[in-house]
Amino acid sequence: MSLKNDIATINDRLTRTQRRIAEAVIEDESLLTFGNVTTLAARVGTSRASIVRFATKLGYAGFSELQQSARDEVSKKRTRPSQRVRSDASLEPLQDKIESAVRSVFEVLHQDRLNGMASPLATANHVWVLSGETSRSGAIALTSGLSMVRSNVMLVDEHSTGRELCGAQKGDVAVVFDFSRYRRHAVDAARMLADLGVTIVAITDSPLSPLSSLTDIRCELDIPAVGPFDSSVPAVIVAELLVSQVVRELGDKARDRIDRLETLWQATDTFLI
Amino acid sequence: MSLKNDIATINDRLTRTQRRIAEAVIEDESLLTFGNVTTLAARVGTSRASIVRFATKLGYAGFSELQQSARDEVSKKRTRPSQRVRSDASLEPLQDKIESAVRSVFEVLHQDRLNGMASPLATANHVWVLSGETSRSGAIALTSGLSMVRSNVMLVDEHSTGRELCGAQKGDVAVVFDFSRYRRHAVDAARMLADLGVTIVAITDSPLSPLSSLTDIRCELDIPAVGPFDSSVPAVIVAELLVSQVVRELGDKARDRIDRLETLWQATDTFLI
DNA sequence: CTTCTGATGTAACAAGGTGTACAATAGAGT
DNA sequence: ACTCTATTGTACACCTTGTTACATCAGAAG
Numbered sequence A, B: 001m002s003l004k005n006d007i008a009t010i011n012d013r014l015t016r017t018q019r020r021i022a023e024a025v026i027e028d029e030s031l032l033t034f035g036n037v038t039t040l041a042a043r044v045g046t047s048r049a050s051i052v053r054f055a056t057k058l059g060y061a062g063f064s065e066l067q068q069s070a071r072d073e074v075s076k077k078r079t080r081p082s083q084r085v086r087s088d089a090s091l092e093p094l095q096d097k098i099e100s101a102v103r104s105v106f107e108v109l110h111q112d113r114l115n116g117m118a119s120p121l122a123t124a125n126h127v128w129v130l131s132g133e134t135s136r137s138g139a140i141a142l143t144s145g146l147s148m149v150r151s152n153v154m155l156v157d158e159h160s161t162g163r164e165l166c167g168a169q170k171g172d173v174a175v176v177f178d179f180s181r182y183r184r185h186a187v188d189a190a191r192m193l194a195d196l197g198v199t200i201v202a203i204t205d206s207p208l209s210p211l212s213s214l215t216d217i218r219c220e221l222d223i224p225a226v227g228p229f230d231s232s233v234p235a236v237i238v239a240e241l242l243v244s245q246v247v248r249e250l251g252d253k254a255r256d257r258i259d260r261l262e263t264l265w266q267a268t269d270t271f272l273i
Numbered sequence C: 001c002t003t004c005t006g007a008t009g010t011a012a013c014a015a016g017g018t019g020t021a022c023a024a025t026a027g028a029g030t
Numbered sequence D: 001a002c003t004c005t006a007t008t009g010t011a012c013a014c015c016t017t018g019t020t021a022c023a024t025c026a027g028a029a030g
Helices: A002-013 A016-027 A037-044 A048-057 A063-083 A092-108 A111-123 A136-149 A158-165 A184-195 A233-250 A252-268 B002-009 B016-027 B037-044 B048-057 B063-087 B092-108 B111-123 B136-149 B158-165 B184-195 B233-250 B252-268
Strands: A127-131 A153-155 A173-177 A199-204 A218-220 B127-131 B153-155 B173-177 B199-204 B218-220
Touching: A002 A016, A002 A063, A016 A037, A016 A048, A037 A048, A048 A063, A092 A233, A092 B092, A092 B233, A111 A173, A111 A199, A111 A218, A111 A233, A127 A136, A127 A184, A136 A153, A136 A173, A136 A233, A136 A252, A136 B136, A158 A184, A173 A184, A184 A199, A199 A233, A218 B002, A233 A252, A233 B092, A233 B233, B002 B016, B002 B063, B016 B037, B016 B048, B037 B048, B048 B063, B092 B233, B111 B173, B111 B199, B111 B218, B111 B233, B127 B136, B127 B184, B136 B153, B136 B173, B136 B233, B136 B252, B158 B184, B173 B184, B184 B199, B199 B233, B233 B252
Parallel strands: A127 A153, A127 A173, A173 A199, A199 A218, B127 B153, B127 B173, B173 B199, B199 B218
Antiparallel strands: none
């Protein structure tokens, strides 16, 4: 806003070419933030000197200072949501962190990426679910949801890794949740499965994660800290979105299975209502 | 995404300083888009040459090309919202539902109520954690977090309810997660524990829940549906908030335990970093 | 301990960018 | 038509930046 304000305050004192320059930078701010004097001059169809004079007219020492100001402006815009100021009850910073983490999950997980991650889960022979510690809730959510809509979903516990995984083979899919400190057993198991030809779907927190080099089918989440530990909320959300997408892909097959499950529940009187 | 992809595909071939560079540009993308070789090198604490080598390692001709790519990426991001309406159409209702569920968790869980639920967990002799199906992720999150900061935390599985609970007595606390259809075993177990004099902390979805009549220490959450199933996100958030509050109450005792846990992890080489 | 390899830093260089002095130009007023 | 002034373009000096060649250093292998 500050740039537009600057222009507005002196806009009646602008010369013709300066006005053209102003119009150009308002229409496409990247001319200022990413461009330089030469490109901007070319775009407007004027000389480079006029660009510099435009900057000084706005009150800056030169083009460089104007550019810096424009860059600061967009940087501030990007970081604002997290800095949002509010009253200081001790729960609110947590609320902020979690809410923005939730939002970022949906930014990362556009529909096409979600499709790319869910499709293998719909078609795989077996689905193996691996996780570290903080991501365990996500793994549970995925296993629980997925096993209600398809068969052969296995949660692999740390202490039973070898025994359970020995049947894995090509055509299977392994979903690996792991964050921040990267539990060795999860990473090792994932690497082993990848070597066996199993398709890896990774939910992790950084392109620098050891999981990221194993597969293209993955997403990187922002993980907020809640108290001393990392939150598993983003992982759980991803798990639930994956399940709902798999359900959509499987269509009637999933519905049938859910129906059969329901009759089983009824027969065993599992629920109170 | 393309930058993060680029980094991910070669992340295991990065040298130490190159990894530091990668971490820096992932954390603050403006270092790439707005910065230059000099500033990035200064930020990372390395030489300018290493920055250039990092760019070439990623497959670019040099830093300039990498910067251009980064700039293109954010330019694309800025124009995306218009496409987003179309391509993300099916995700947006879900996003709305989850975000407002998150918000409602914090509306329900004012600081005093959170205190009331967390305090018993800090002082109890034993903490028993029970759950239904969709709330299982929350139970896992609570058990996992709580057992890192205090001892005698037990997750009670459906098939082992009797065996595990027979030691419960006055002075213990049971946290029960259960929603919507109210799994019979969770409710029955909670009732039994209440009869034994165990303090019940309930996380459920309605004052009409069978759990609500057992205890005053409880909260009622709005549970959104994600696909055909109920979301466990609210339960997980409550679990994490409880843990963070217990940590605050236990103070140094919790910190000591975390420290000991850390040395154990170090000794057993549990994590990659 | 020595050697070798790869990673890192230093320094030089070429290219490109900014700012300014100065010349050219356009336009208004006489 | 002439002059004066404000505006714009040109040219140049200076500085910064990206790149590369070379020297140094650290660490693994023997």
